[in-house]
Amino acid sequence: MTGIEYAKDDWYPVAMVGEVPNGSEKETQLLGTRITIIADERNGIQVSERGYKLKTQVAFDHIWTTLSDNPRTLFAIPEASEVERRFVPCGVVRVKCSPLIAVENFLDIAHFPFVHTVPAPMTAVLYKTCPPKPEFQDVIAIFVQPIDEETCDVWPWMALYDDESTMAELIQFQQLIFLQDRSILENQLPRKLPLDPGMELPTRADLTSIAYRRWLRKRGASYGATHSAS
Amino acid sequence: MASEPVGLAQDLTEQRVMRAQVGDQDLAIWRSESSKLQAWSNRCPHRGMRLSHGFVRGESLACAYHGWHYNCEAACHYIPAHPELTPPETIKVQTFGVLEKHGVLWVNVEDTPKPTPLPDNCFPLRSITIHVALNTAIETSQSAPLSLGADSSFKLSDENADASILTLTDDTNHRQVLMLFQQSGDVTVTCHILMDGDFTTDELIKVSRWSESVRRLAESSTS
Numbered sequence: 001m002t003g004i005e006y007a008k009d010d011w012y013p014v015a016m017v018g019e020v021p022n023g024s025e026k027e028t029q030l031l032g033t034r035i036t037i038i039a040d041e042r043n044g045i046q047v048s049e050r051g052y053k054l055k056t057q058v059a060f061d062h063i064w065t066t067l068s069d070n071p072r073t074l075f076a077i078p079e080a081s082e083v084e085r086r087f088v089p090c091g092v093v094r095v096k097c098s099p100l101i102a103v104e105n106f107l108d109i110a111h112f113p114f115v116h117t118v119p120a121p122m123t124a125v126l127y128k129t130c131p132p133k134p135e136f137q138d139v140i141a142i143f144v145q146p147i148d149e150e151t152c153d154v155w156p157w158m159a160l161y162d163d164e165s166t167m168a169e170l171i172q173f174q175q176l177i178f179l180q181d182r183s184i185l186e187n188q189l190p191r192k193l194p195l196d197p198g199m200e201l202p203t204r205a206d207l208t209s210i211a212y213r214r215w216l217r218k219r220g221a222s223y224g225a226t227h228s229a230s
Numbered sequence: 231m232a233s234e235p236v237g238l239a240q241d242l243t244e245q246r247v248m249r250a251q252v253g254d255q256d257l258a259i260w261r262s263e264s265s266k267l268q269a270w271s272n273r274c275p276h277r278g279m280r281l282s283h284g285f286v287r288g289e290s291l292a293c294a295y296h297g298w299h300y301n302c303e304a305a306c307h308y309i310p311a312h313p314e315l316t317p318p319e320t321i322k323v324q325t326f327g328v329l330e331k332h333g334v335l336w337v338n339v340e341d342t343p344k345p346t347p348l349p350d351n352c353f354p355l356r357s358i359t360i361h362v363a364l365n366t367a368i369e370t371s372q373s374a375p376l377s378l379g380a381d382s383s384f385k386l387s388d389e390n391a392d393a394s395i396l397t398l399t400d401d402t403n404h405r406q407v408l409m410l411f412q413q414s415g416d417v418t419v420t421c422h423i424l425m426d427g428d429f430t431t432d433e434l435i436k437v438s439r440w441s442e443s444v445r446r447l448a449e450s451s452t453s
């Protein structure tokens with residue numbers, strides 16, 4: 001059981017909006033399957049798997065696709081419709097780790113035990129205080145594209161109240177954070193996320209991680225997971 | 231599994247940590263401030279981070295990820311996120327036998343290490359890493375002539391009981407060069423070079439250069 005059955009019914013980001021110009025194509029991979037993103041003026045963006053046309057949609061400044069003909073509904077981020085916010089897609093970081101390990105690591109920086117920040121196994125949405133507008137919270141999310149069980153492309157995305165920083169500065173900052181984390185992510189053993197309950201260490205710092213792992217286990221969302229530590 | 235030479239003592243000074251591999255076992259080898267030598271599973275029990283990326287803090291090894299500290303009994307004794315907490319005794323790293331002899335670090339992942347007998351006064355020169363299979367590294371070394379001048383040529387001795395050690399002997403000057411091979415990955419071999427007898431500094435440099443030429447030869451034979 002690799003969890004592929006559960007995983008293939010979700011939506012995943014495969015490119016930023018505007019990344020694939022009209023008249024061109026981009027090859028990428030999703031859940032071990034090669035896919036092609038084709039952009040042309042007449043049909044817009046299409047994603048196909050060996051000629052089979054996949055469902056696609058645009059959300060949160062990214063192009064999303066799914067290998068399923070009957071996918072689950074893509075999650076909502078209410079702040080994405082607040083027009084005063086600045087929306088910052090930060091590009092992509094390739095990481096040689098399980099997509100689930102990438103999400104768990106990202107949850108660690110939250111330091112609070114609310115896993116409602118995980119709307120889908122390979123997505124995490126965090127809220128942080130917003131200095132210019134104390135009554136609002138900034139949104140920092142990662143959308144993870146599972147290349148295979150041990151490789152992922154991480155697409156960070158932010159929805160901020162920030163009128164001062166340039167787009168380049170914001171993207172630079174986010175890329176820096178992710179590059180710092182990369183050696184941590186790529187040097188965890190086993191290379192897949194352990195879901196064995198015996199592997200959990202009950203300290204308070206790990207409540208987020210424990211809740212995330214239990215949440216995955218309950219759903220059978222085990223693509224990128226292992227049940228042993230070796 | 232036999233005891234394996236995973237490194238040279240001179241390359242693992244106090245407060246340093248290195249990575250090694252024996253068979254499938256990934257290892258973090260480290261030395262505390264008071265010079266206690268440790269060989270551990272290279273995996274923090276918390277989130278599986280390789281401990282060889284960590285830092286030695288006095289008598290503890292700290293994980294690079296969340297900074298959990300493990301003492302020389304391999305028990306976690308400090309979690310920075312909860313400084314007031316005494317960590318449960320169950321949080322321990324798996325340990326293996328390691329000891330130092332002839333300036334070489336020996337590990338046995340199944341038993342107490344028993345270093346291969348070597349000449350009493352031999353001393354380490356250096357280690358080199360060669361990205362080839364073990365037999366390629368050994369065969370290349372066997373066929374690479376070593377000479378340190380007109381009256382100093384080394385002959386391959388065939389007396390070794392241990393197939394992963396080569397002994398090159400210079401009978402005229404009563405001295406030897408020993409090569410200890412350790413398979414440290416699927417196609418990675420670490421070779422530790424030890425000297426027995428009197429060598430000048432220039433000669434040591436020549437042996438070091440010769441070992442680099444063995445590496446180039448071995449790696450070019452497979453690429």
